[in-house]
Amino acid sequence: MAKLRNDTFIRALLHQPTDYTPIWIMRQAGRYLPEYNQTRARAGDFLSLCKNPDLATEVTLQPLARFPLDAAILFSDILTIPDAMGLGLYFAPNEGPKFERPLREEWEIRALIAPDPVEHLRYVIDAVSQIRRALDNSVPLIGFSGSPFTLACYMIEGEGGTEFAVTKKMLYQRPDLLHHILSVNAQAVTAYLNAQIQAGAQAVMLFDTWGGALSHHAYHEFSLPYMQQIIGGLIRRHDNADVPVILFTKGGGNWLESMAATGCDALGLDWSTDIQSARTRVGERVALQGNLDPAVMLTDPATIASEAGKVLAAYGSGNGHVFNLGHGISQFTPPENVAALVDAVHNQSVTYHTSR
Amino acid sequence: MAKLRNDTFIRALLHQPTDYTPIWIMRQAGRYLPEYNQTRARAGDFLSLCKNPDLATEVTLQPLARFPLDAAILFSDILTIPDAMGLGLYFAPNEGPKFERPLREEWEIRALIAPDPVEHLRYVIDAVSQIRRALDNSVPLIGFSGSPFTLACYMIEGEGGTEFAVTKKMLYQRPDLLHHILSVNAQAVTAYLNAQIQAGAQAVMLFDTWGGALSHHAYHEFSLPYMQQIIGGLIRRHDNADVPVILFTKGGGNWLESMAATGCDALGLDWSTDIQSARTRVGERVALQGNLDPAVMLTDPATIASEAGKVLAAYGSGNGHVFNLGHGISQFTPPENVAALVDAVHNQSVTYHTSR
Numbered sequence: 210m211a212k213l214r215n216d217t218f219i220r221a222l223l224h225q226p227t228d229y230t231p232i233w234i235m236r237q238a239g240r241y242l243p244e245y246n247q248t249r250a251r252a253g254d255f256l257s258l259c260k261n262p263d264l265a266t267e268v269t270l271q272p273l274a275r276f277p278l279d280a281a282i283l284f285s286d287i288l289t290i291p292d293a294m295g296l297g298l299y300f301a302p303n304e305g306p307k308f309e310r311p312l313r314e315e316w317e318i319r320a321l322i323a324p325d326p327v328e329h330l331r332y333v334i335d336a337v338s339q340i341r342r343a344l345d346n347s348v349p350l351i352g353f354s355g356s357p358f359t360l361a362c363y364m365i366e367g368e369g370g371t372e373f374a375v376t377k378k379m380l381y382q383r384p385d386l387l388h389h390i391l392s393v394n395a396q397a398v399t400a401y402l403n404a405q406i407q408a409g410a411q412a413v414m415l416f417d418t419w420g421g422a423l424s425h426h427a428y429h430e431f432s433l434p435y436m437q438q439i440i441g442g443l444i445r446r447h448d449n450a451d452v453p454v455i456l457f458t459k460g461g462g463n464w465l466e467s468m469a470a471t472g473c474d475a476l477g478l479d480w481s482t483d484i485q486s487a488r489t490r491v492g493e494r495v496a497l498q499g500n501l502d503p504a505v506m507l508t509d510p511a512t513i514a515s516e517a518g519k520v521l522a523a524y525g526s527g528n529g530h531v532f533n534l535g536h537g538i539s540q541f542t543p544p545e546n547v548a549a550l551v552d553a554v555h556n557q558s559v560t561y562h563t564s565r
Numbered sequence: 566m567a568k569l570r571n572d573t574f575i576r577a578l579l580h581q582p583t584d585y586t587p588i589w590i591m592r593q594a595g596r597y598l599p600e601y602n603q604t605r606a607r608a609g610d611f612l613s614l615c616k617n618p619d620l621a622t623e624v625t626l627q628p629l630a631r632f633p634l635d636a637a638i639l640f641s642d643i644l645t646i647p648d649a650m651g652l653g654l655y656f657a658p659n660e661g662p663k664f665e666r667p668l669r670e671e672w673e674i675r676a677l678i679a680p681d682p683v684e685h686l687r688y689v690i691d692a693v694s695q696i697r698r699a700l701d702n703s704v705p706l707i708g709f710s711g712s713p714f715t716l717a718c719y720m721i722e723g724e725g726g727t728e729f730a731v732t733k734k735m736l737y738q739r740p741d742l743l744h745h746i747l748s749v750n751a752q753a754v755t756a757y758l759n760a761q762i763q764a765g766a767q768a769v770m771l772f773d774t775w776g777g778a779l780s781h782h783a784y785h786e787f788s789l790p791y792m793q794q795i796i797g798g799l800i801r802r803h804d805n806a807d808v809p810v811i812l813f814t815k816g817g818g819n820w821l822e823s824m825a826a827t828g829c830d831a832l833g834l835d836w837s838t839d840i841q842s843a844r845t846r847v848g849e850r851v852a853l854q855g856n857l858d859p860a861v862m863l864t865d866p867a868t869i870a871s872e873a874g875k876v877l878a879a880y881g882s883g884n885g886h887v888f889n890l891g892h893g894i895s896q897f898t899p900p901e902n903v904a905a906l907v908d909a910v911h912n913q914s915v916t917y918h919t920s921r
Contacts, residue, residue, distance in 0.1 A: 371727075374897065377860035381868050424858045424891075425839035426875065462819045463838060482819060483781035502780045504733030512737050519782065535780075541730065 211346045213411075218280040219349050222412060222453035222475045222496050224529040230521060230558035231279035232551055233351070236537030237272040238284045242544060244271050255300050259286050262336040269340050273348065275544065276551045279531075280349050280412070283340060283405070285333055287355030287416055290397050291364045293324035304368075311367030318386050323397035326404035333401075334408045341409035352410025354401050356417035356458075357394035357439070358432035364390065373422055380423075380431060387431060395435040399442040406444045406452050414455040414477070415439065421460020428464060437471040455498055459536065462487075469495045480535025485523040496529035501550075503534045506542040510549035517553045526561045567702045569767075574636040575705050578768060578809035578831045578852050580885040586877060586914035587635035588907055589707070592893030593628040594640045598900060600627050611656050615642050618692040625696050629704065631900065632907045635887075636705050636768070639696060639761070641689055643711035643772055646753050647720045649680035660724075667723030674742050679753035682760035689757075690764045697765035708766030710757050712773035712814075713750035713795070714788035720746065729778055736787060743787060751791040755798040762800045762808050770811040770833070771795065777816020784820060793827040811854055815892065818843075825851045836891025841879040852885040857906075859890045862898040866905035873909045882917045 213219070217231040239245055248268050252258035259265060269284040288306050292298035297309030312318050327334060340350055355363075363369060365376045379387045402413045420432040436456060445452055456468055457477025468476055469491040478487055478499035487497055505516045517532070524530045532554045538547070569575070573587040595601055604624050608614035615621060625640040644662050648654035653665030668674050683690060696706055711719075719725060721732045735743045758769045776788040792812060801808055812824055813833025824832055825847040834843055834855035843853055861872045873888070880886040888910045894903070 372860070372895070374860060374863055374895070377858065378863050381858075381861050381864045381872060421837060424836045424856075425842075427858070428837075460816070460837065480780045481777060481784075481816065486781075500780075502733065502783070504728070504730060505737055507730055507734050508737045516737060539728070539730070 213346050213349055215279060215348045218531060219412060219451070219453060221529060221531045222455065222498075223451055224474075224493060224496050226528050226562070228559065228562055229555050230524075230530050230532050230561065232532035232554045233278050233280040233282065234272070234538050234547065234550075235282075235534055237278060237282065237547075238268045239538060240540035241538055241542040241547070242271055242275070256286070256298065259284070259289070260332045262332055262339050265332075265336040266339045266343050269336075269350075270343055272547075273344075276547055277555070278348065278551060280351055281340065281344055282351040282414075283333070283337055283353060283410065285336065285353070287353070287359065287418070288363055289330055289333055290324065290354065290394070290401060291360055293326075293329040294321060294364075294397070296364060306363065307368045308363065312364050312390065315386060318390055321390065321393045323393050323400060326401045330401060330404070334404050337405050337408035337410055349411035350409060351412045351414055351455075352402060352405030353414040353416060354398045356415050356420060356432060357391045357398060357435040358423070359417050359419045360394050360398075361387065361390045362419045362422075364394075371422070373419065380427060384430075391431060391435045395438050399439045402439070403442075403444050406447050410452070411450065412453045412455065413443065414457060415473075417456070417458040417461070420458040425463065428458075428461070429467065432458070433464070433467060433471065440472045453496075457498070465490050475529075475531065477533070478535060482535075483523065484520060484530075485525065488524060488529075493529070496531060497524065498531040498533050500533065500535040503536050503539055503542075506534070506538060506546050506550065508546070510546060510553075513546055513549045514553035514557070517550055518557050521554065521558050521561060524561070528562075530558075530561075532558070569702050569705055571635060571704045574887060575768060575807070575809060577885060577887045578811065578854075579807055580830075580849060580852050582884050582918070584915065584918055585911050586880075586886050586888050586917065588888035588910045589634050589636040589638065590628070590890055590894050590903065590906075591638075593634060593638065593903075594624045595894060596896035597894055597898040597903075598627055598631070612642070612654065615640070615645070616688045618688055618695050621688075621692040622695045622699050625692075625706075626699055628903075629700075632903055633911070634704065634907060636707055637696065637700055638707040638770075639689070639693055639709060639766065641692065641709070643709070643715065643774070644719055645686055645689055646680065646710065646750070646757060647716055649682075649685040650677060650720075650753070652720060662719065663724045664719065668720050668746065671742060674746055677746060677749045679749050679756060682757045686757060686760070690760050693761050693764035693766055705767035706765060707768045707770055707811075708758060708761030709770040709772060710754045712771050712776060712788060713747045713754060713791040714779070715773050715775045716750050716754075717743065717746045718775045718778075727778070729775065736783060740786075747787060747791045751794050755795045758795070759798075759800050762803050766808070767806065768809045768811065769799065770813060771829075773812070773814040773817070776814040781819065784814075784817070785823065788814070789820070789823060789827065796828045809852075813854070821846050831885075831887065833889070834891060838891075839879065840876060840886075841881065844880060844885075849885070852887060853880065854887040854889050856889065856891040859892050859895055859898075862890070862894060862902050862906065864902070866902060866909075869902055869905050870909035870913070873906055874913050877910065877914050877917060880917070884918075886917075888914070 453474035809830035818838035
């Protein structure tokens with residue numbers, strides 16, 4: 210493997226010394242960028258953009274052309290796996306993702322098969338290879354997938370939401386059926402992430418967007434164990450380099466200790482968690498990624514620099530911090546505010562890394 | 566004061582011995598009850614129902630006629646205070662509450678005045694007196710208010726939501742303005758809850774529905790201190806009885822220790838928090854109220870009894886537990902499932918109180 214010119218992100222995830230705190234931004238290739246909106250318009254719609262490796266490569270690189278970010282993240286959707294399972298992903302105008310054929314009957318659930326990523330998710334794997342070539346070892350590429358539980362919510366409800374009534378009814382009344390879905394999903398996600406790694410993803414992240422909607426006990430039965438199973442099945446070394454794994458459960462601040470025990474390298478933190486006490490709780494076992502309130506990005510460069518400084522100070526000196534927002538960047542963020550954030554993090558963080 | 570025939574709820578909040586674990590249910594007077602829907606139809610709309618003390622009394626008592634609940638809660642809306650401030654509360658069909666005149670300009674914020682509850686919220690105070698008469702000392706009556714921050718979110722945004730972009734922009738860029746709103750709100754809520762207590766409310770609850778949307782530091786600057794200020798200003802003994810205070814921040818599981826230090830008697834827990842570890846964290850300082858996942862109520866009596874039993878067992882033996890859901894009951898809950906829950910909690914909990 211050719212050496213990465215900037216491996217700060219990978220080193221931070223592995224708790225190795227770095228000169229400054231690396232930063233990338235969840236949803237950094239997205240609607241707040243005018244050039245993204247132009248490419249998306251050319252593609253026709255969001256799903257066509259995801260399924261076209263040329264255009265997915267183009268939008269993945271757009272934020273890196275503007276800002277000196279320390280990582281790229283594959284442009285894709287978290288629902289590619291259920292789409293490949295035949296559930297029919299679509300995006301209604303001005304609404305979130307939906308499925309034409311959500312899981313309604315037991316036979317539909319029993320008939321689920323984990324898709325072969327190389328065959329059924331070729332467009333994602335091709336995008337990974339193509340993005341890697343385009344990045345030319347400048348910064349690492351992050352691959353990702355939705356978590357088994359988060360995928361199951363969409364597969365069962367047919368859409369996103371905040372109540373998950375159908376999913377939870379199944380969870381409490383027919384846990385065997387939900388476990389079956391989760392088990393197939395875990396198998397599918399493992400194969401999918403490994404295919405991304407083999408195609409060139411240099412770190413991977415599991416997005417458990419809806420795990421935080423579960424009770425403490427349900428999270429530990431229906432979300433976390435399946436993520437742990439995936440982490441255990443991932444290729445952790447590829448092309449002579451470690452491939453770190455980041456685990457992110459939005460709203461999972463109560464559960465950091467058990468998340469840190471899954472074998473992942475880093476935890477993503479949403480903005481409700483104090484990164485200082487999170488660090489105390491998990492010790493040196495994992496790195497931490499986060500966790501500026503995305504709403505700060507709607508303000509102005511001076512406020513952003515000041516608030517970013519508070520997050521850096523809360524994490525404090527030493528290794529193991531990757532800066533990010535606590536959730537995806539808002540489409541209403543002025544791009545110049547992102548420039549201000551990246552600058553502020555790079556400049557202010559040097560002081561926390563002097564003991565290298 | 567005539568003695569309450571059933572004071573189990575008050576005793577549990579005060580960490581005193583009881584024969585069983587008391588239960589009430591957030592939003593127990595609500596749309597899952599056909600009789601509620603009939604009364605609401607007679608009132609015309611939700612706001613007319615809130616503003617009519619006769620009808621508010623009627624719906625407050627409806628769940629008690631069906632189920633042997635251990636407390637009644639005033640039927641009202643959390644947004645009565647900003648309505649009394651002149652912001653113009655209204656409910657569009659099939660949408661949440663909205664304000665005709667949200668706070669947009671600095672002069673509007675500077676002109677805010679805490680309403681005199683006896684003058685401007687007479688309908689609520691009258692409802693409290695009337696409900697107390699109707700309850701005839703059977704079970705205690707809970708009064709309540711939205712928290713200063715939660716009210717501010719609605720006052721600034723003009724409606725509910727999940728992002729609170731305008732509120733947070735003010736929080737980060739003009740904290741002085743937000744502090745001014747919160748200070749007026751805290752004064753208003755204190756007077757409002759004290760008027761409810763003087764009219765007969767035997768316990769009060771602060772609903773901080775949106776505090777969980779804040780970062781750790783913002784919660785401790787913009788939500789918690791104002792609730793602490795209110796708690797410090799409340800009448801804690803009235804009519805020869807203690808008036809316990811319950812504090813509930815949805816999504817506040819990370820912050821239980823600081824919430825317990827506000828001087829409240831009990832913390833409401835949402836369902837994401839493990840009640841067993843919550844009890845360990847707060848010790849005997851406060852009682853705990855909660856925290857069954859409301860989605861369990863959509864299942865069946867056997868599942869409900871089993872899941873309720875897990876919450877009781879997690880809390881364990883001893884005093885200081887009030888059973889509740891972790892959030893308001895869903896409108897899709899079959900009423901017979903509520904009967905099953907109340908029965909299950911009353912019957913199964915006896916074993917945890919034998920050492921009385």
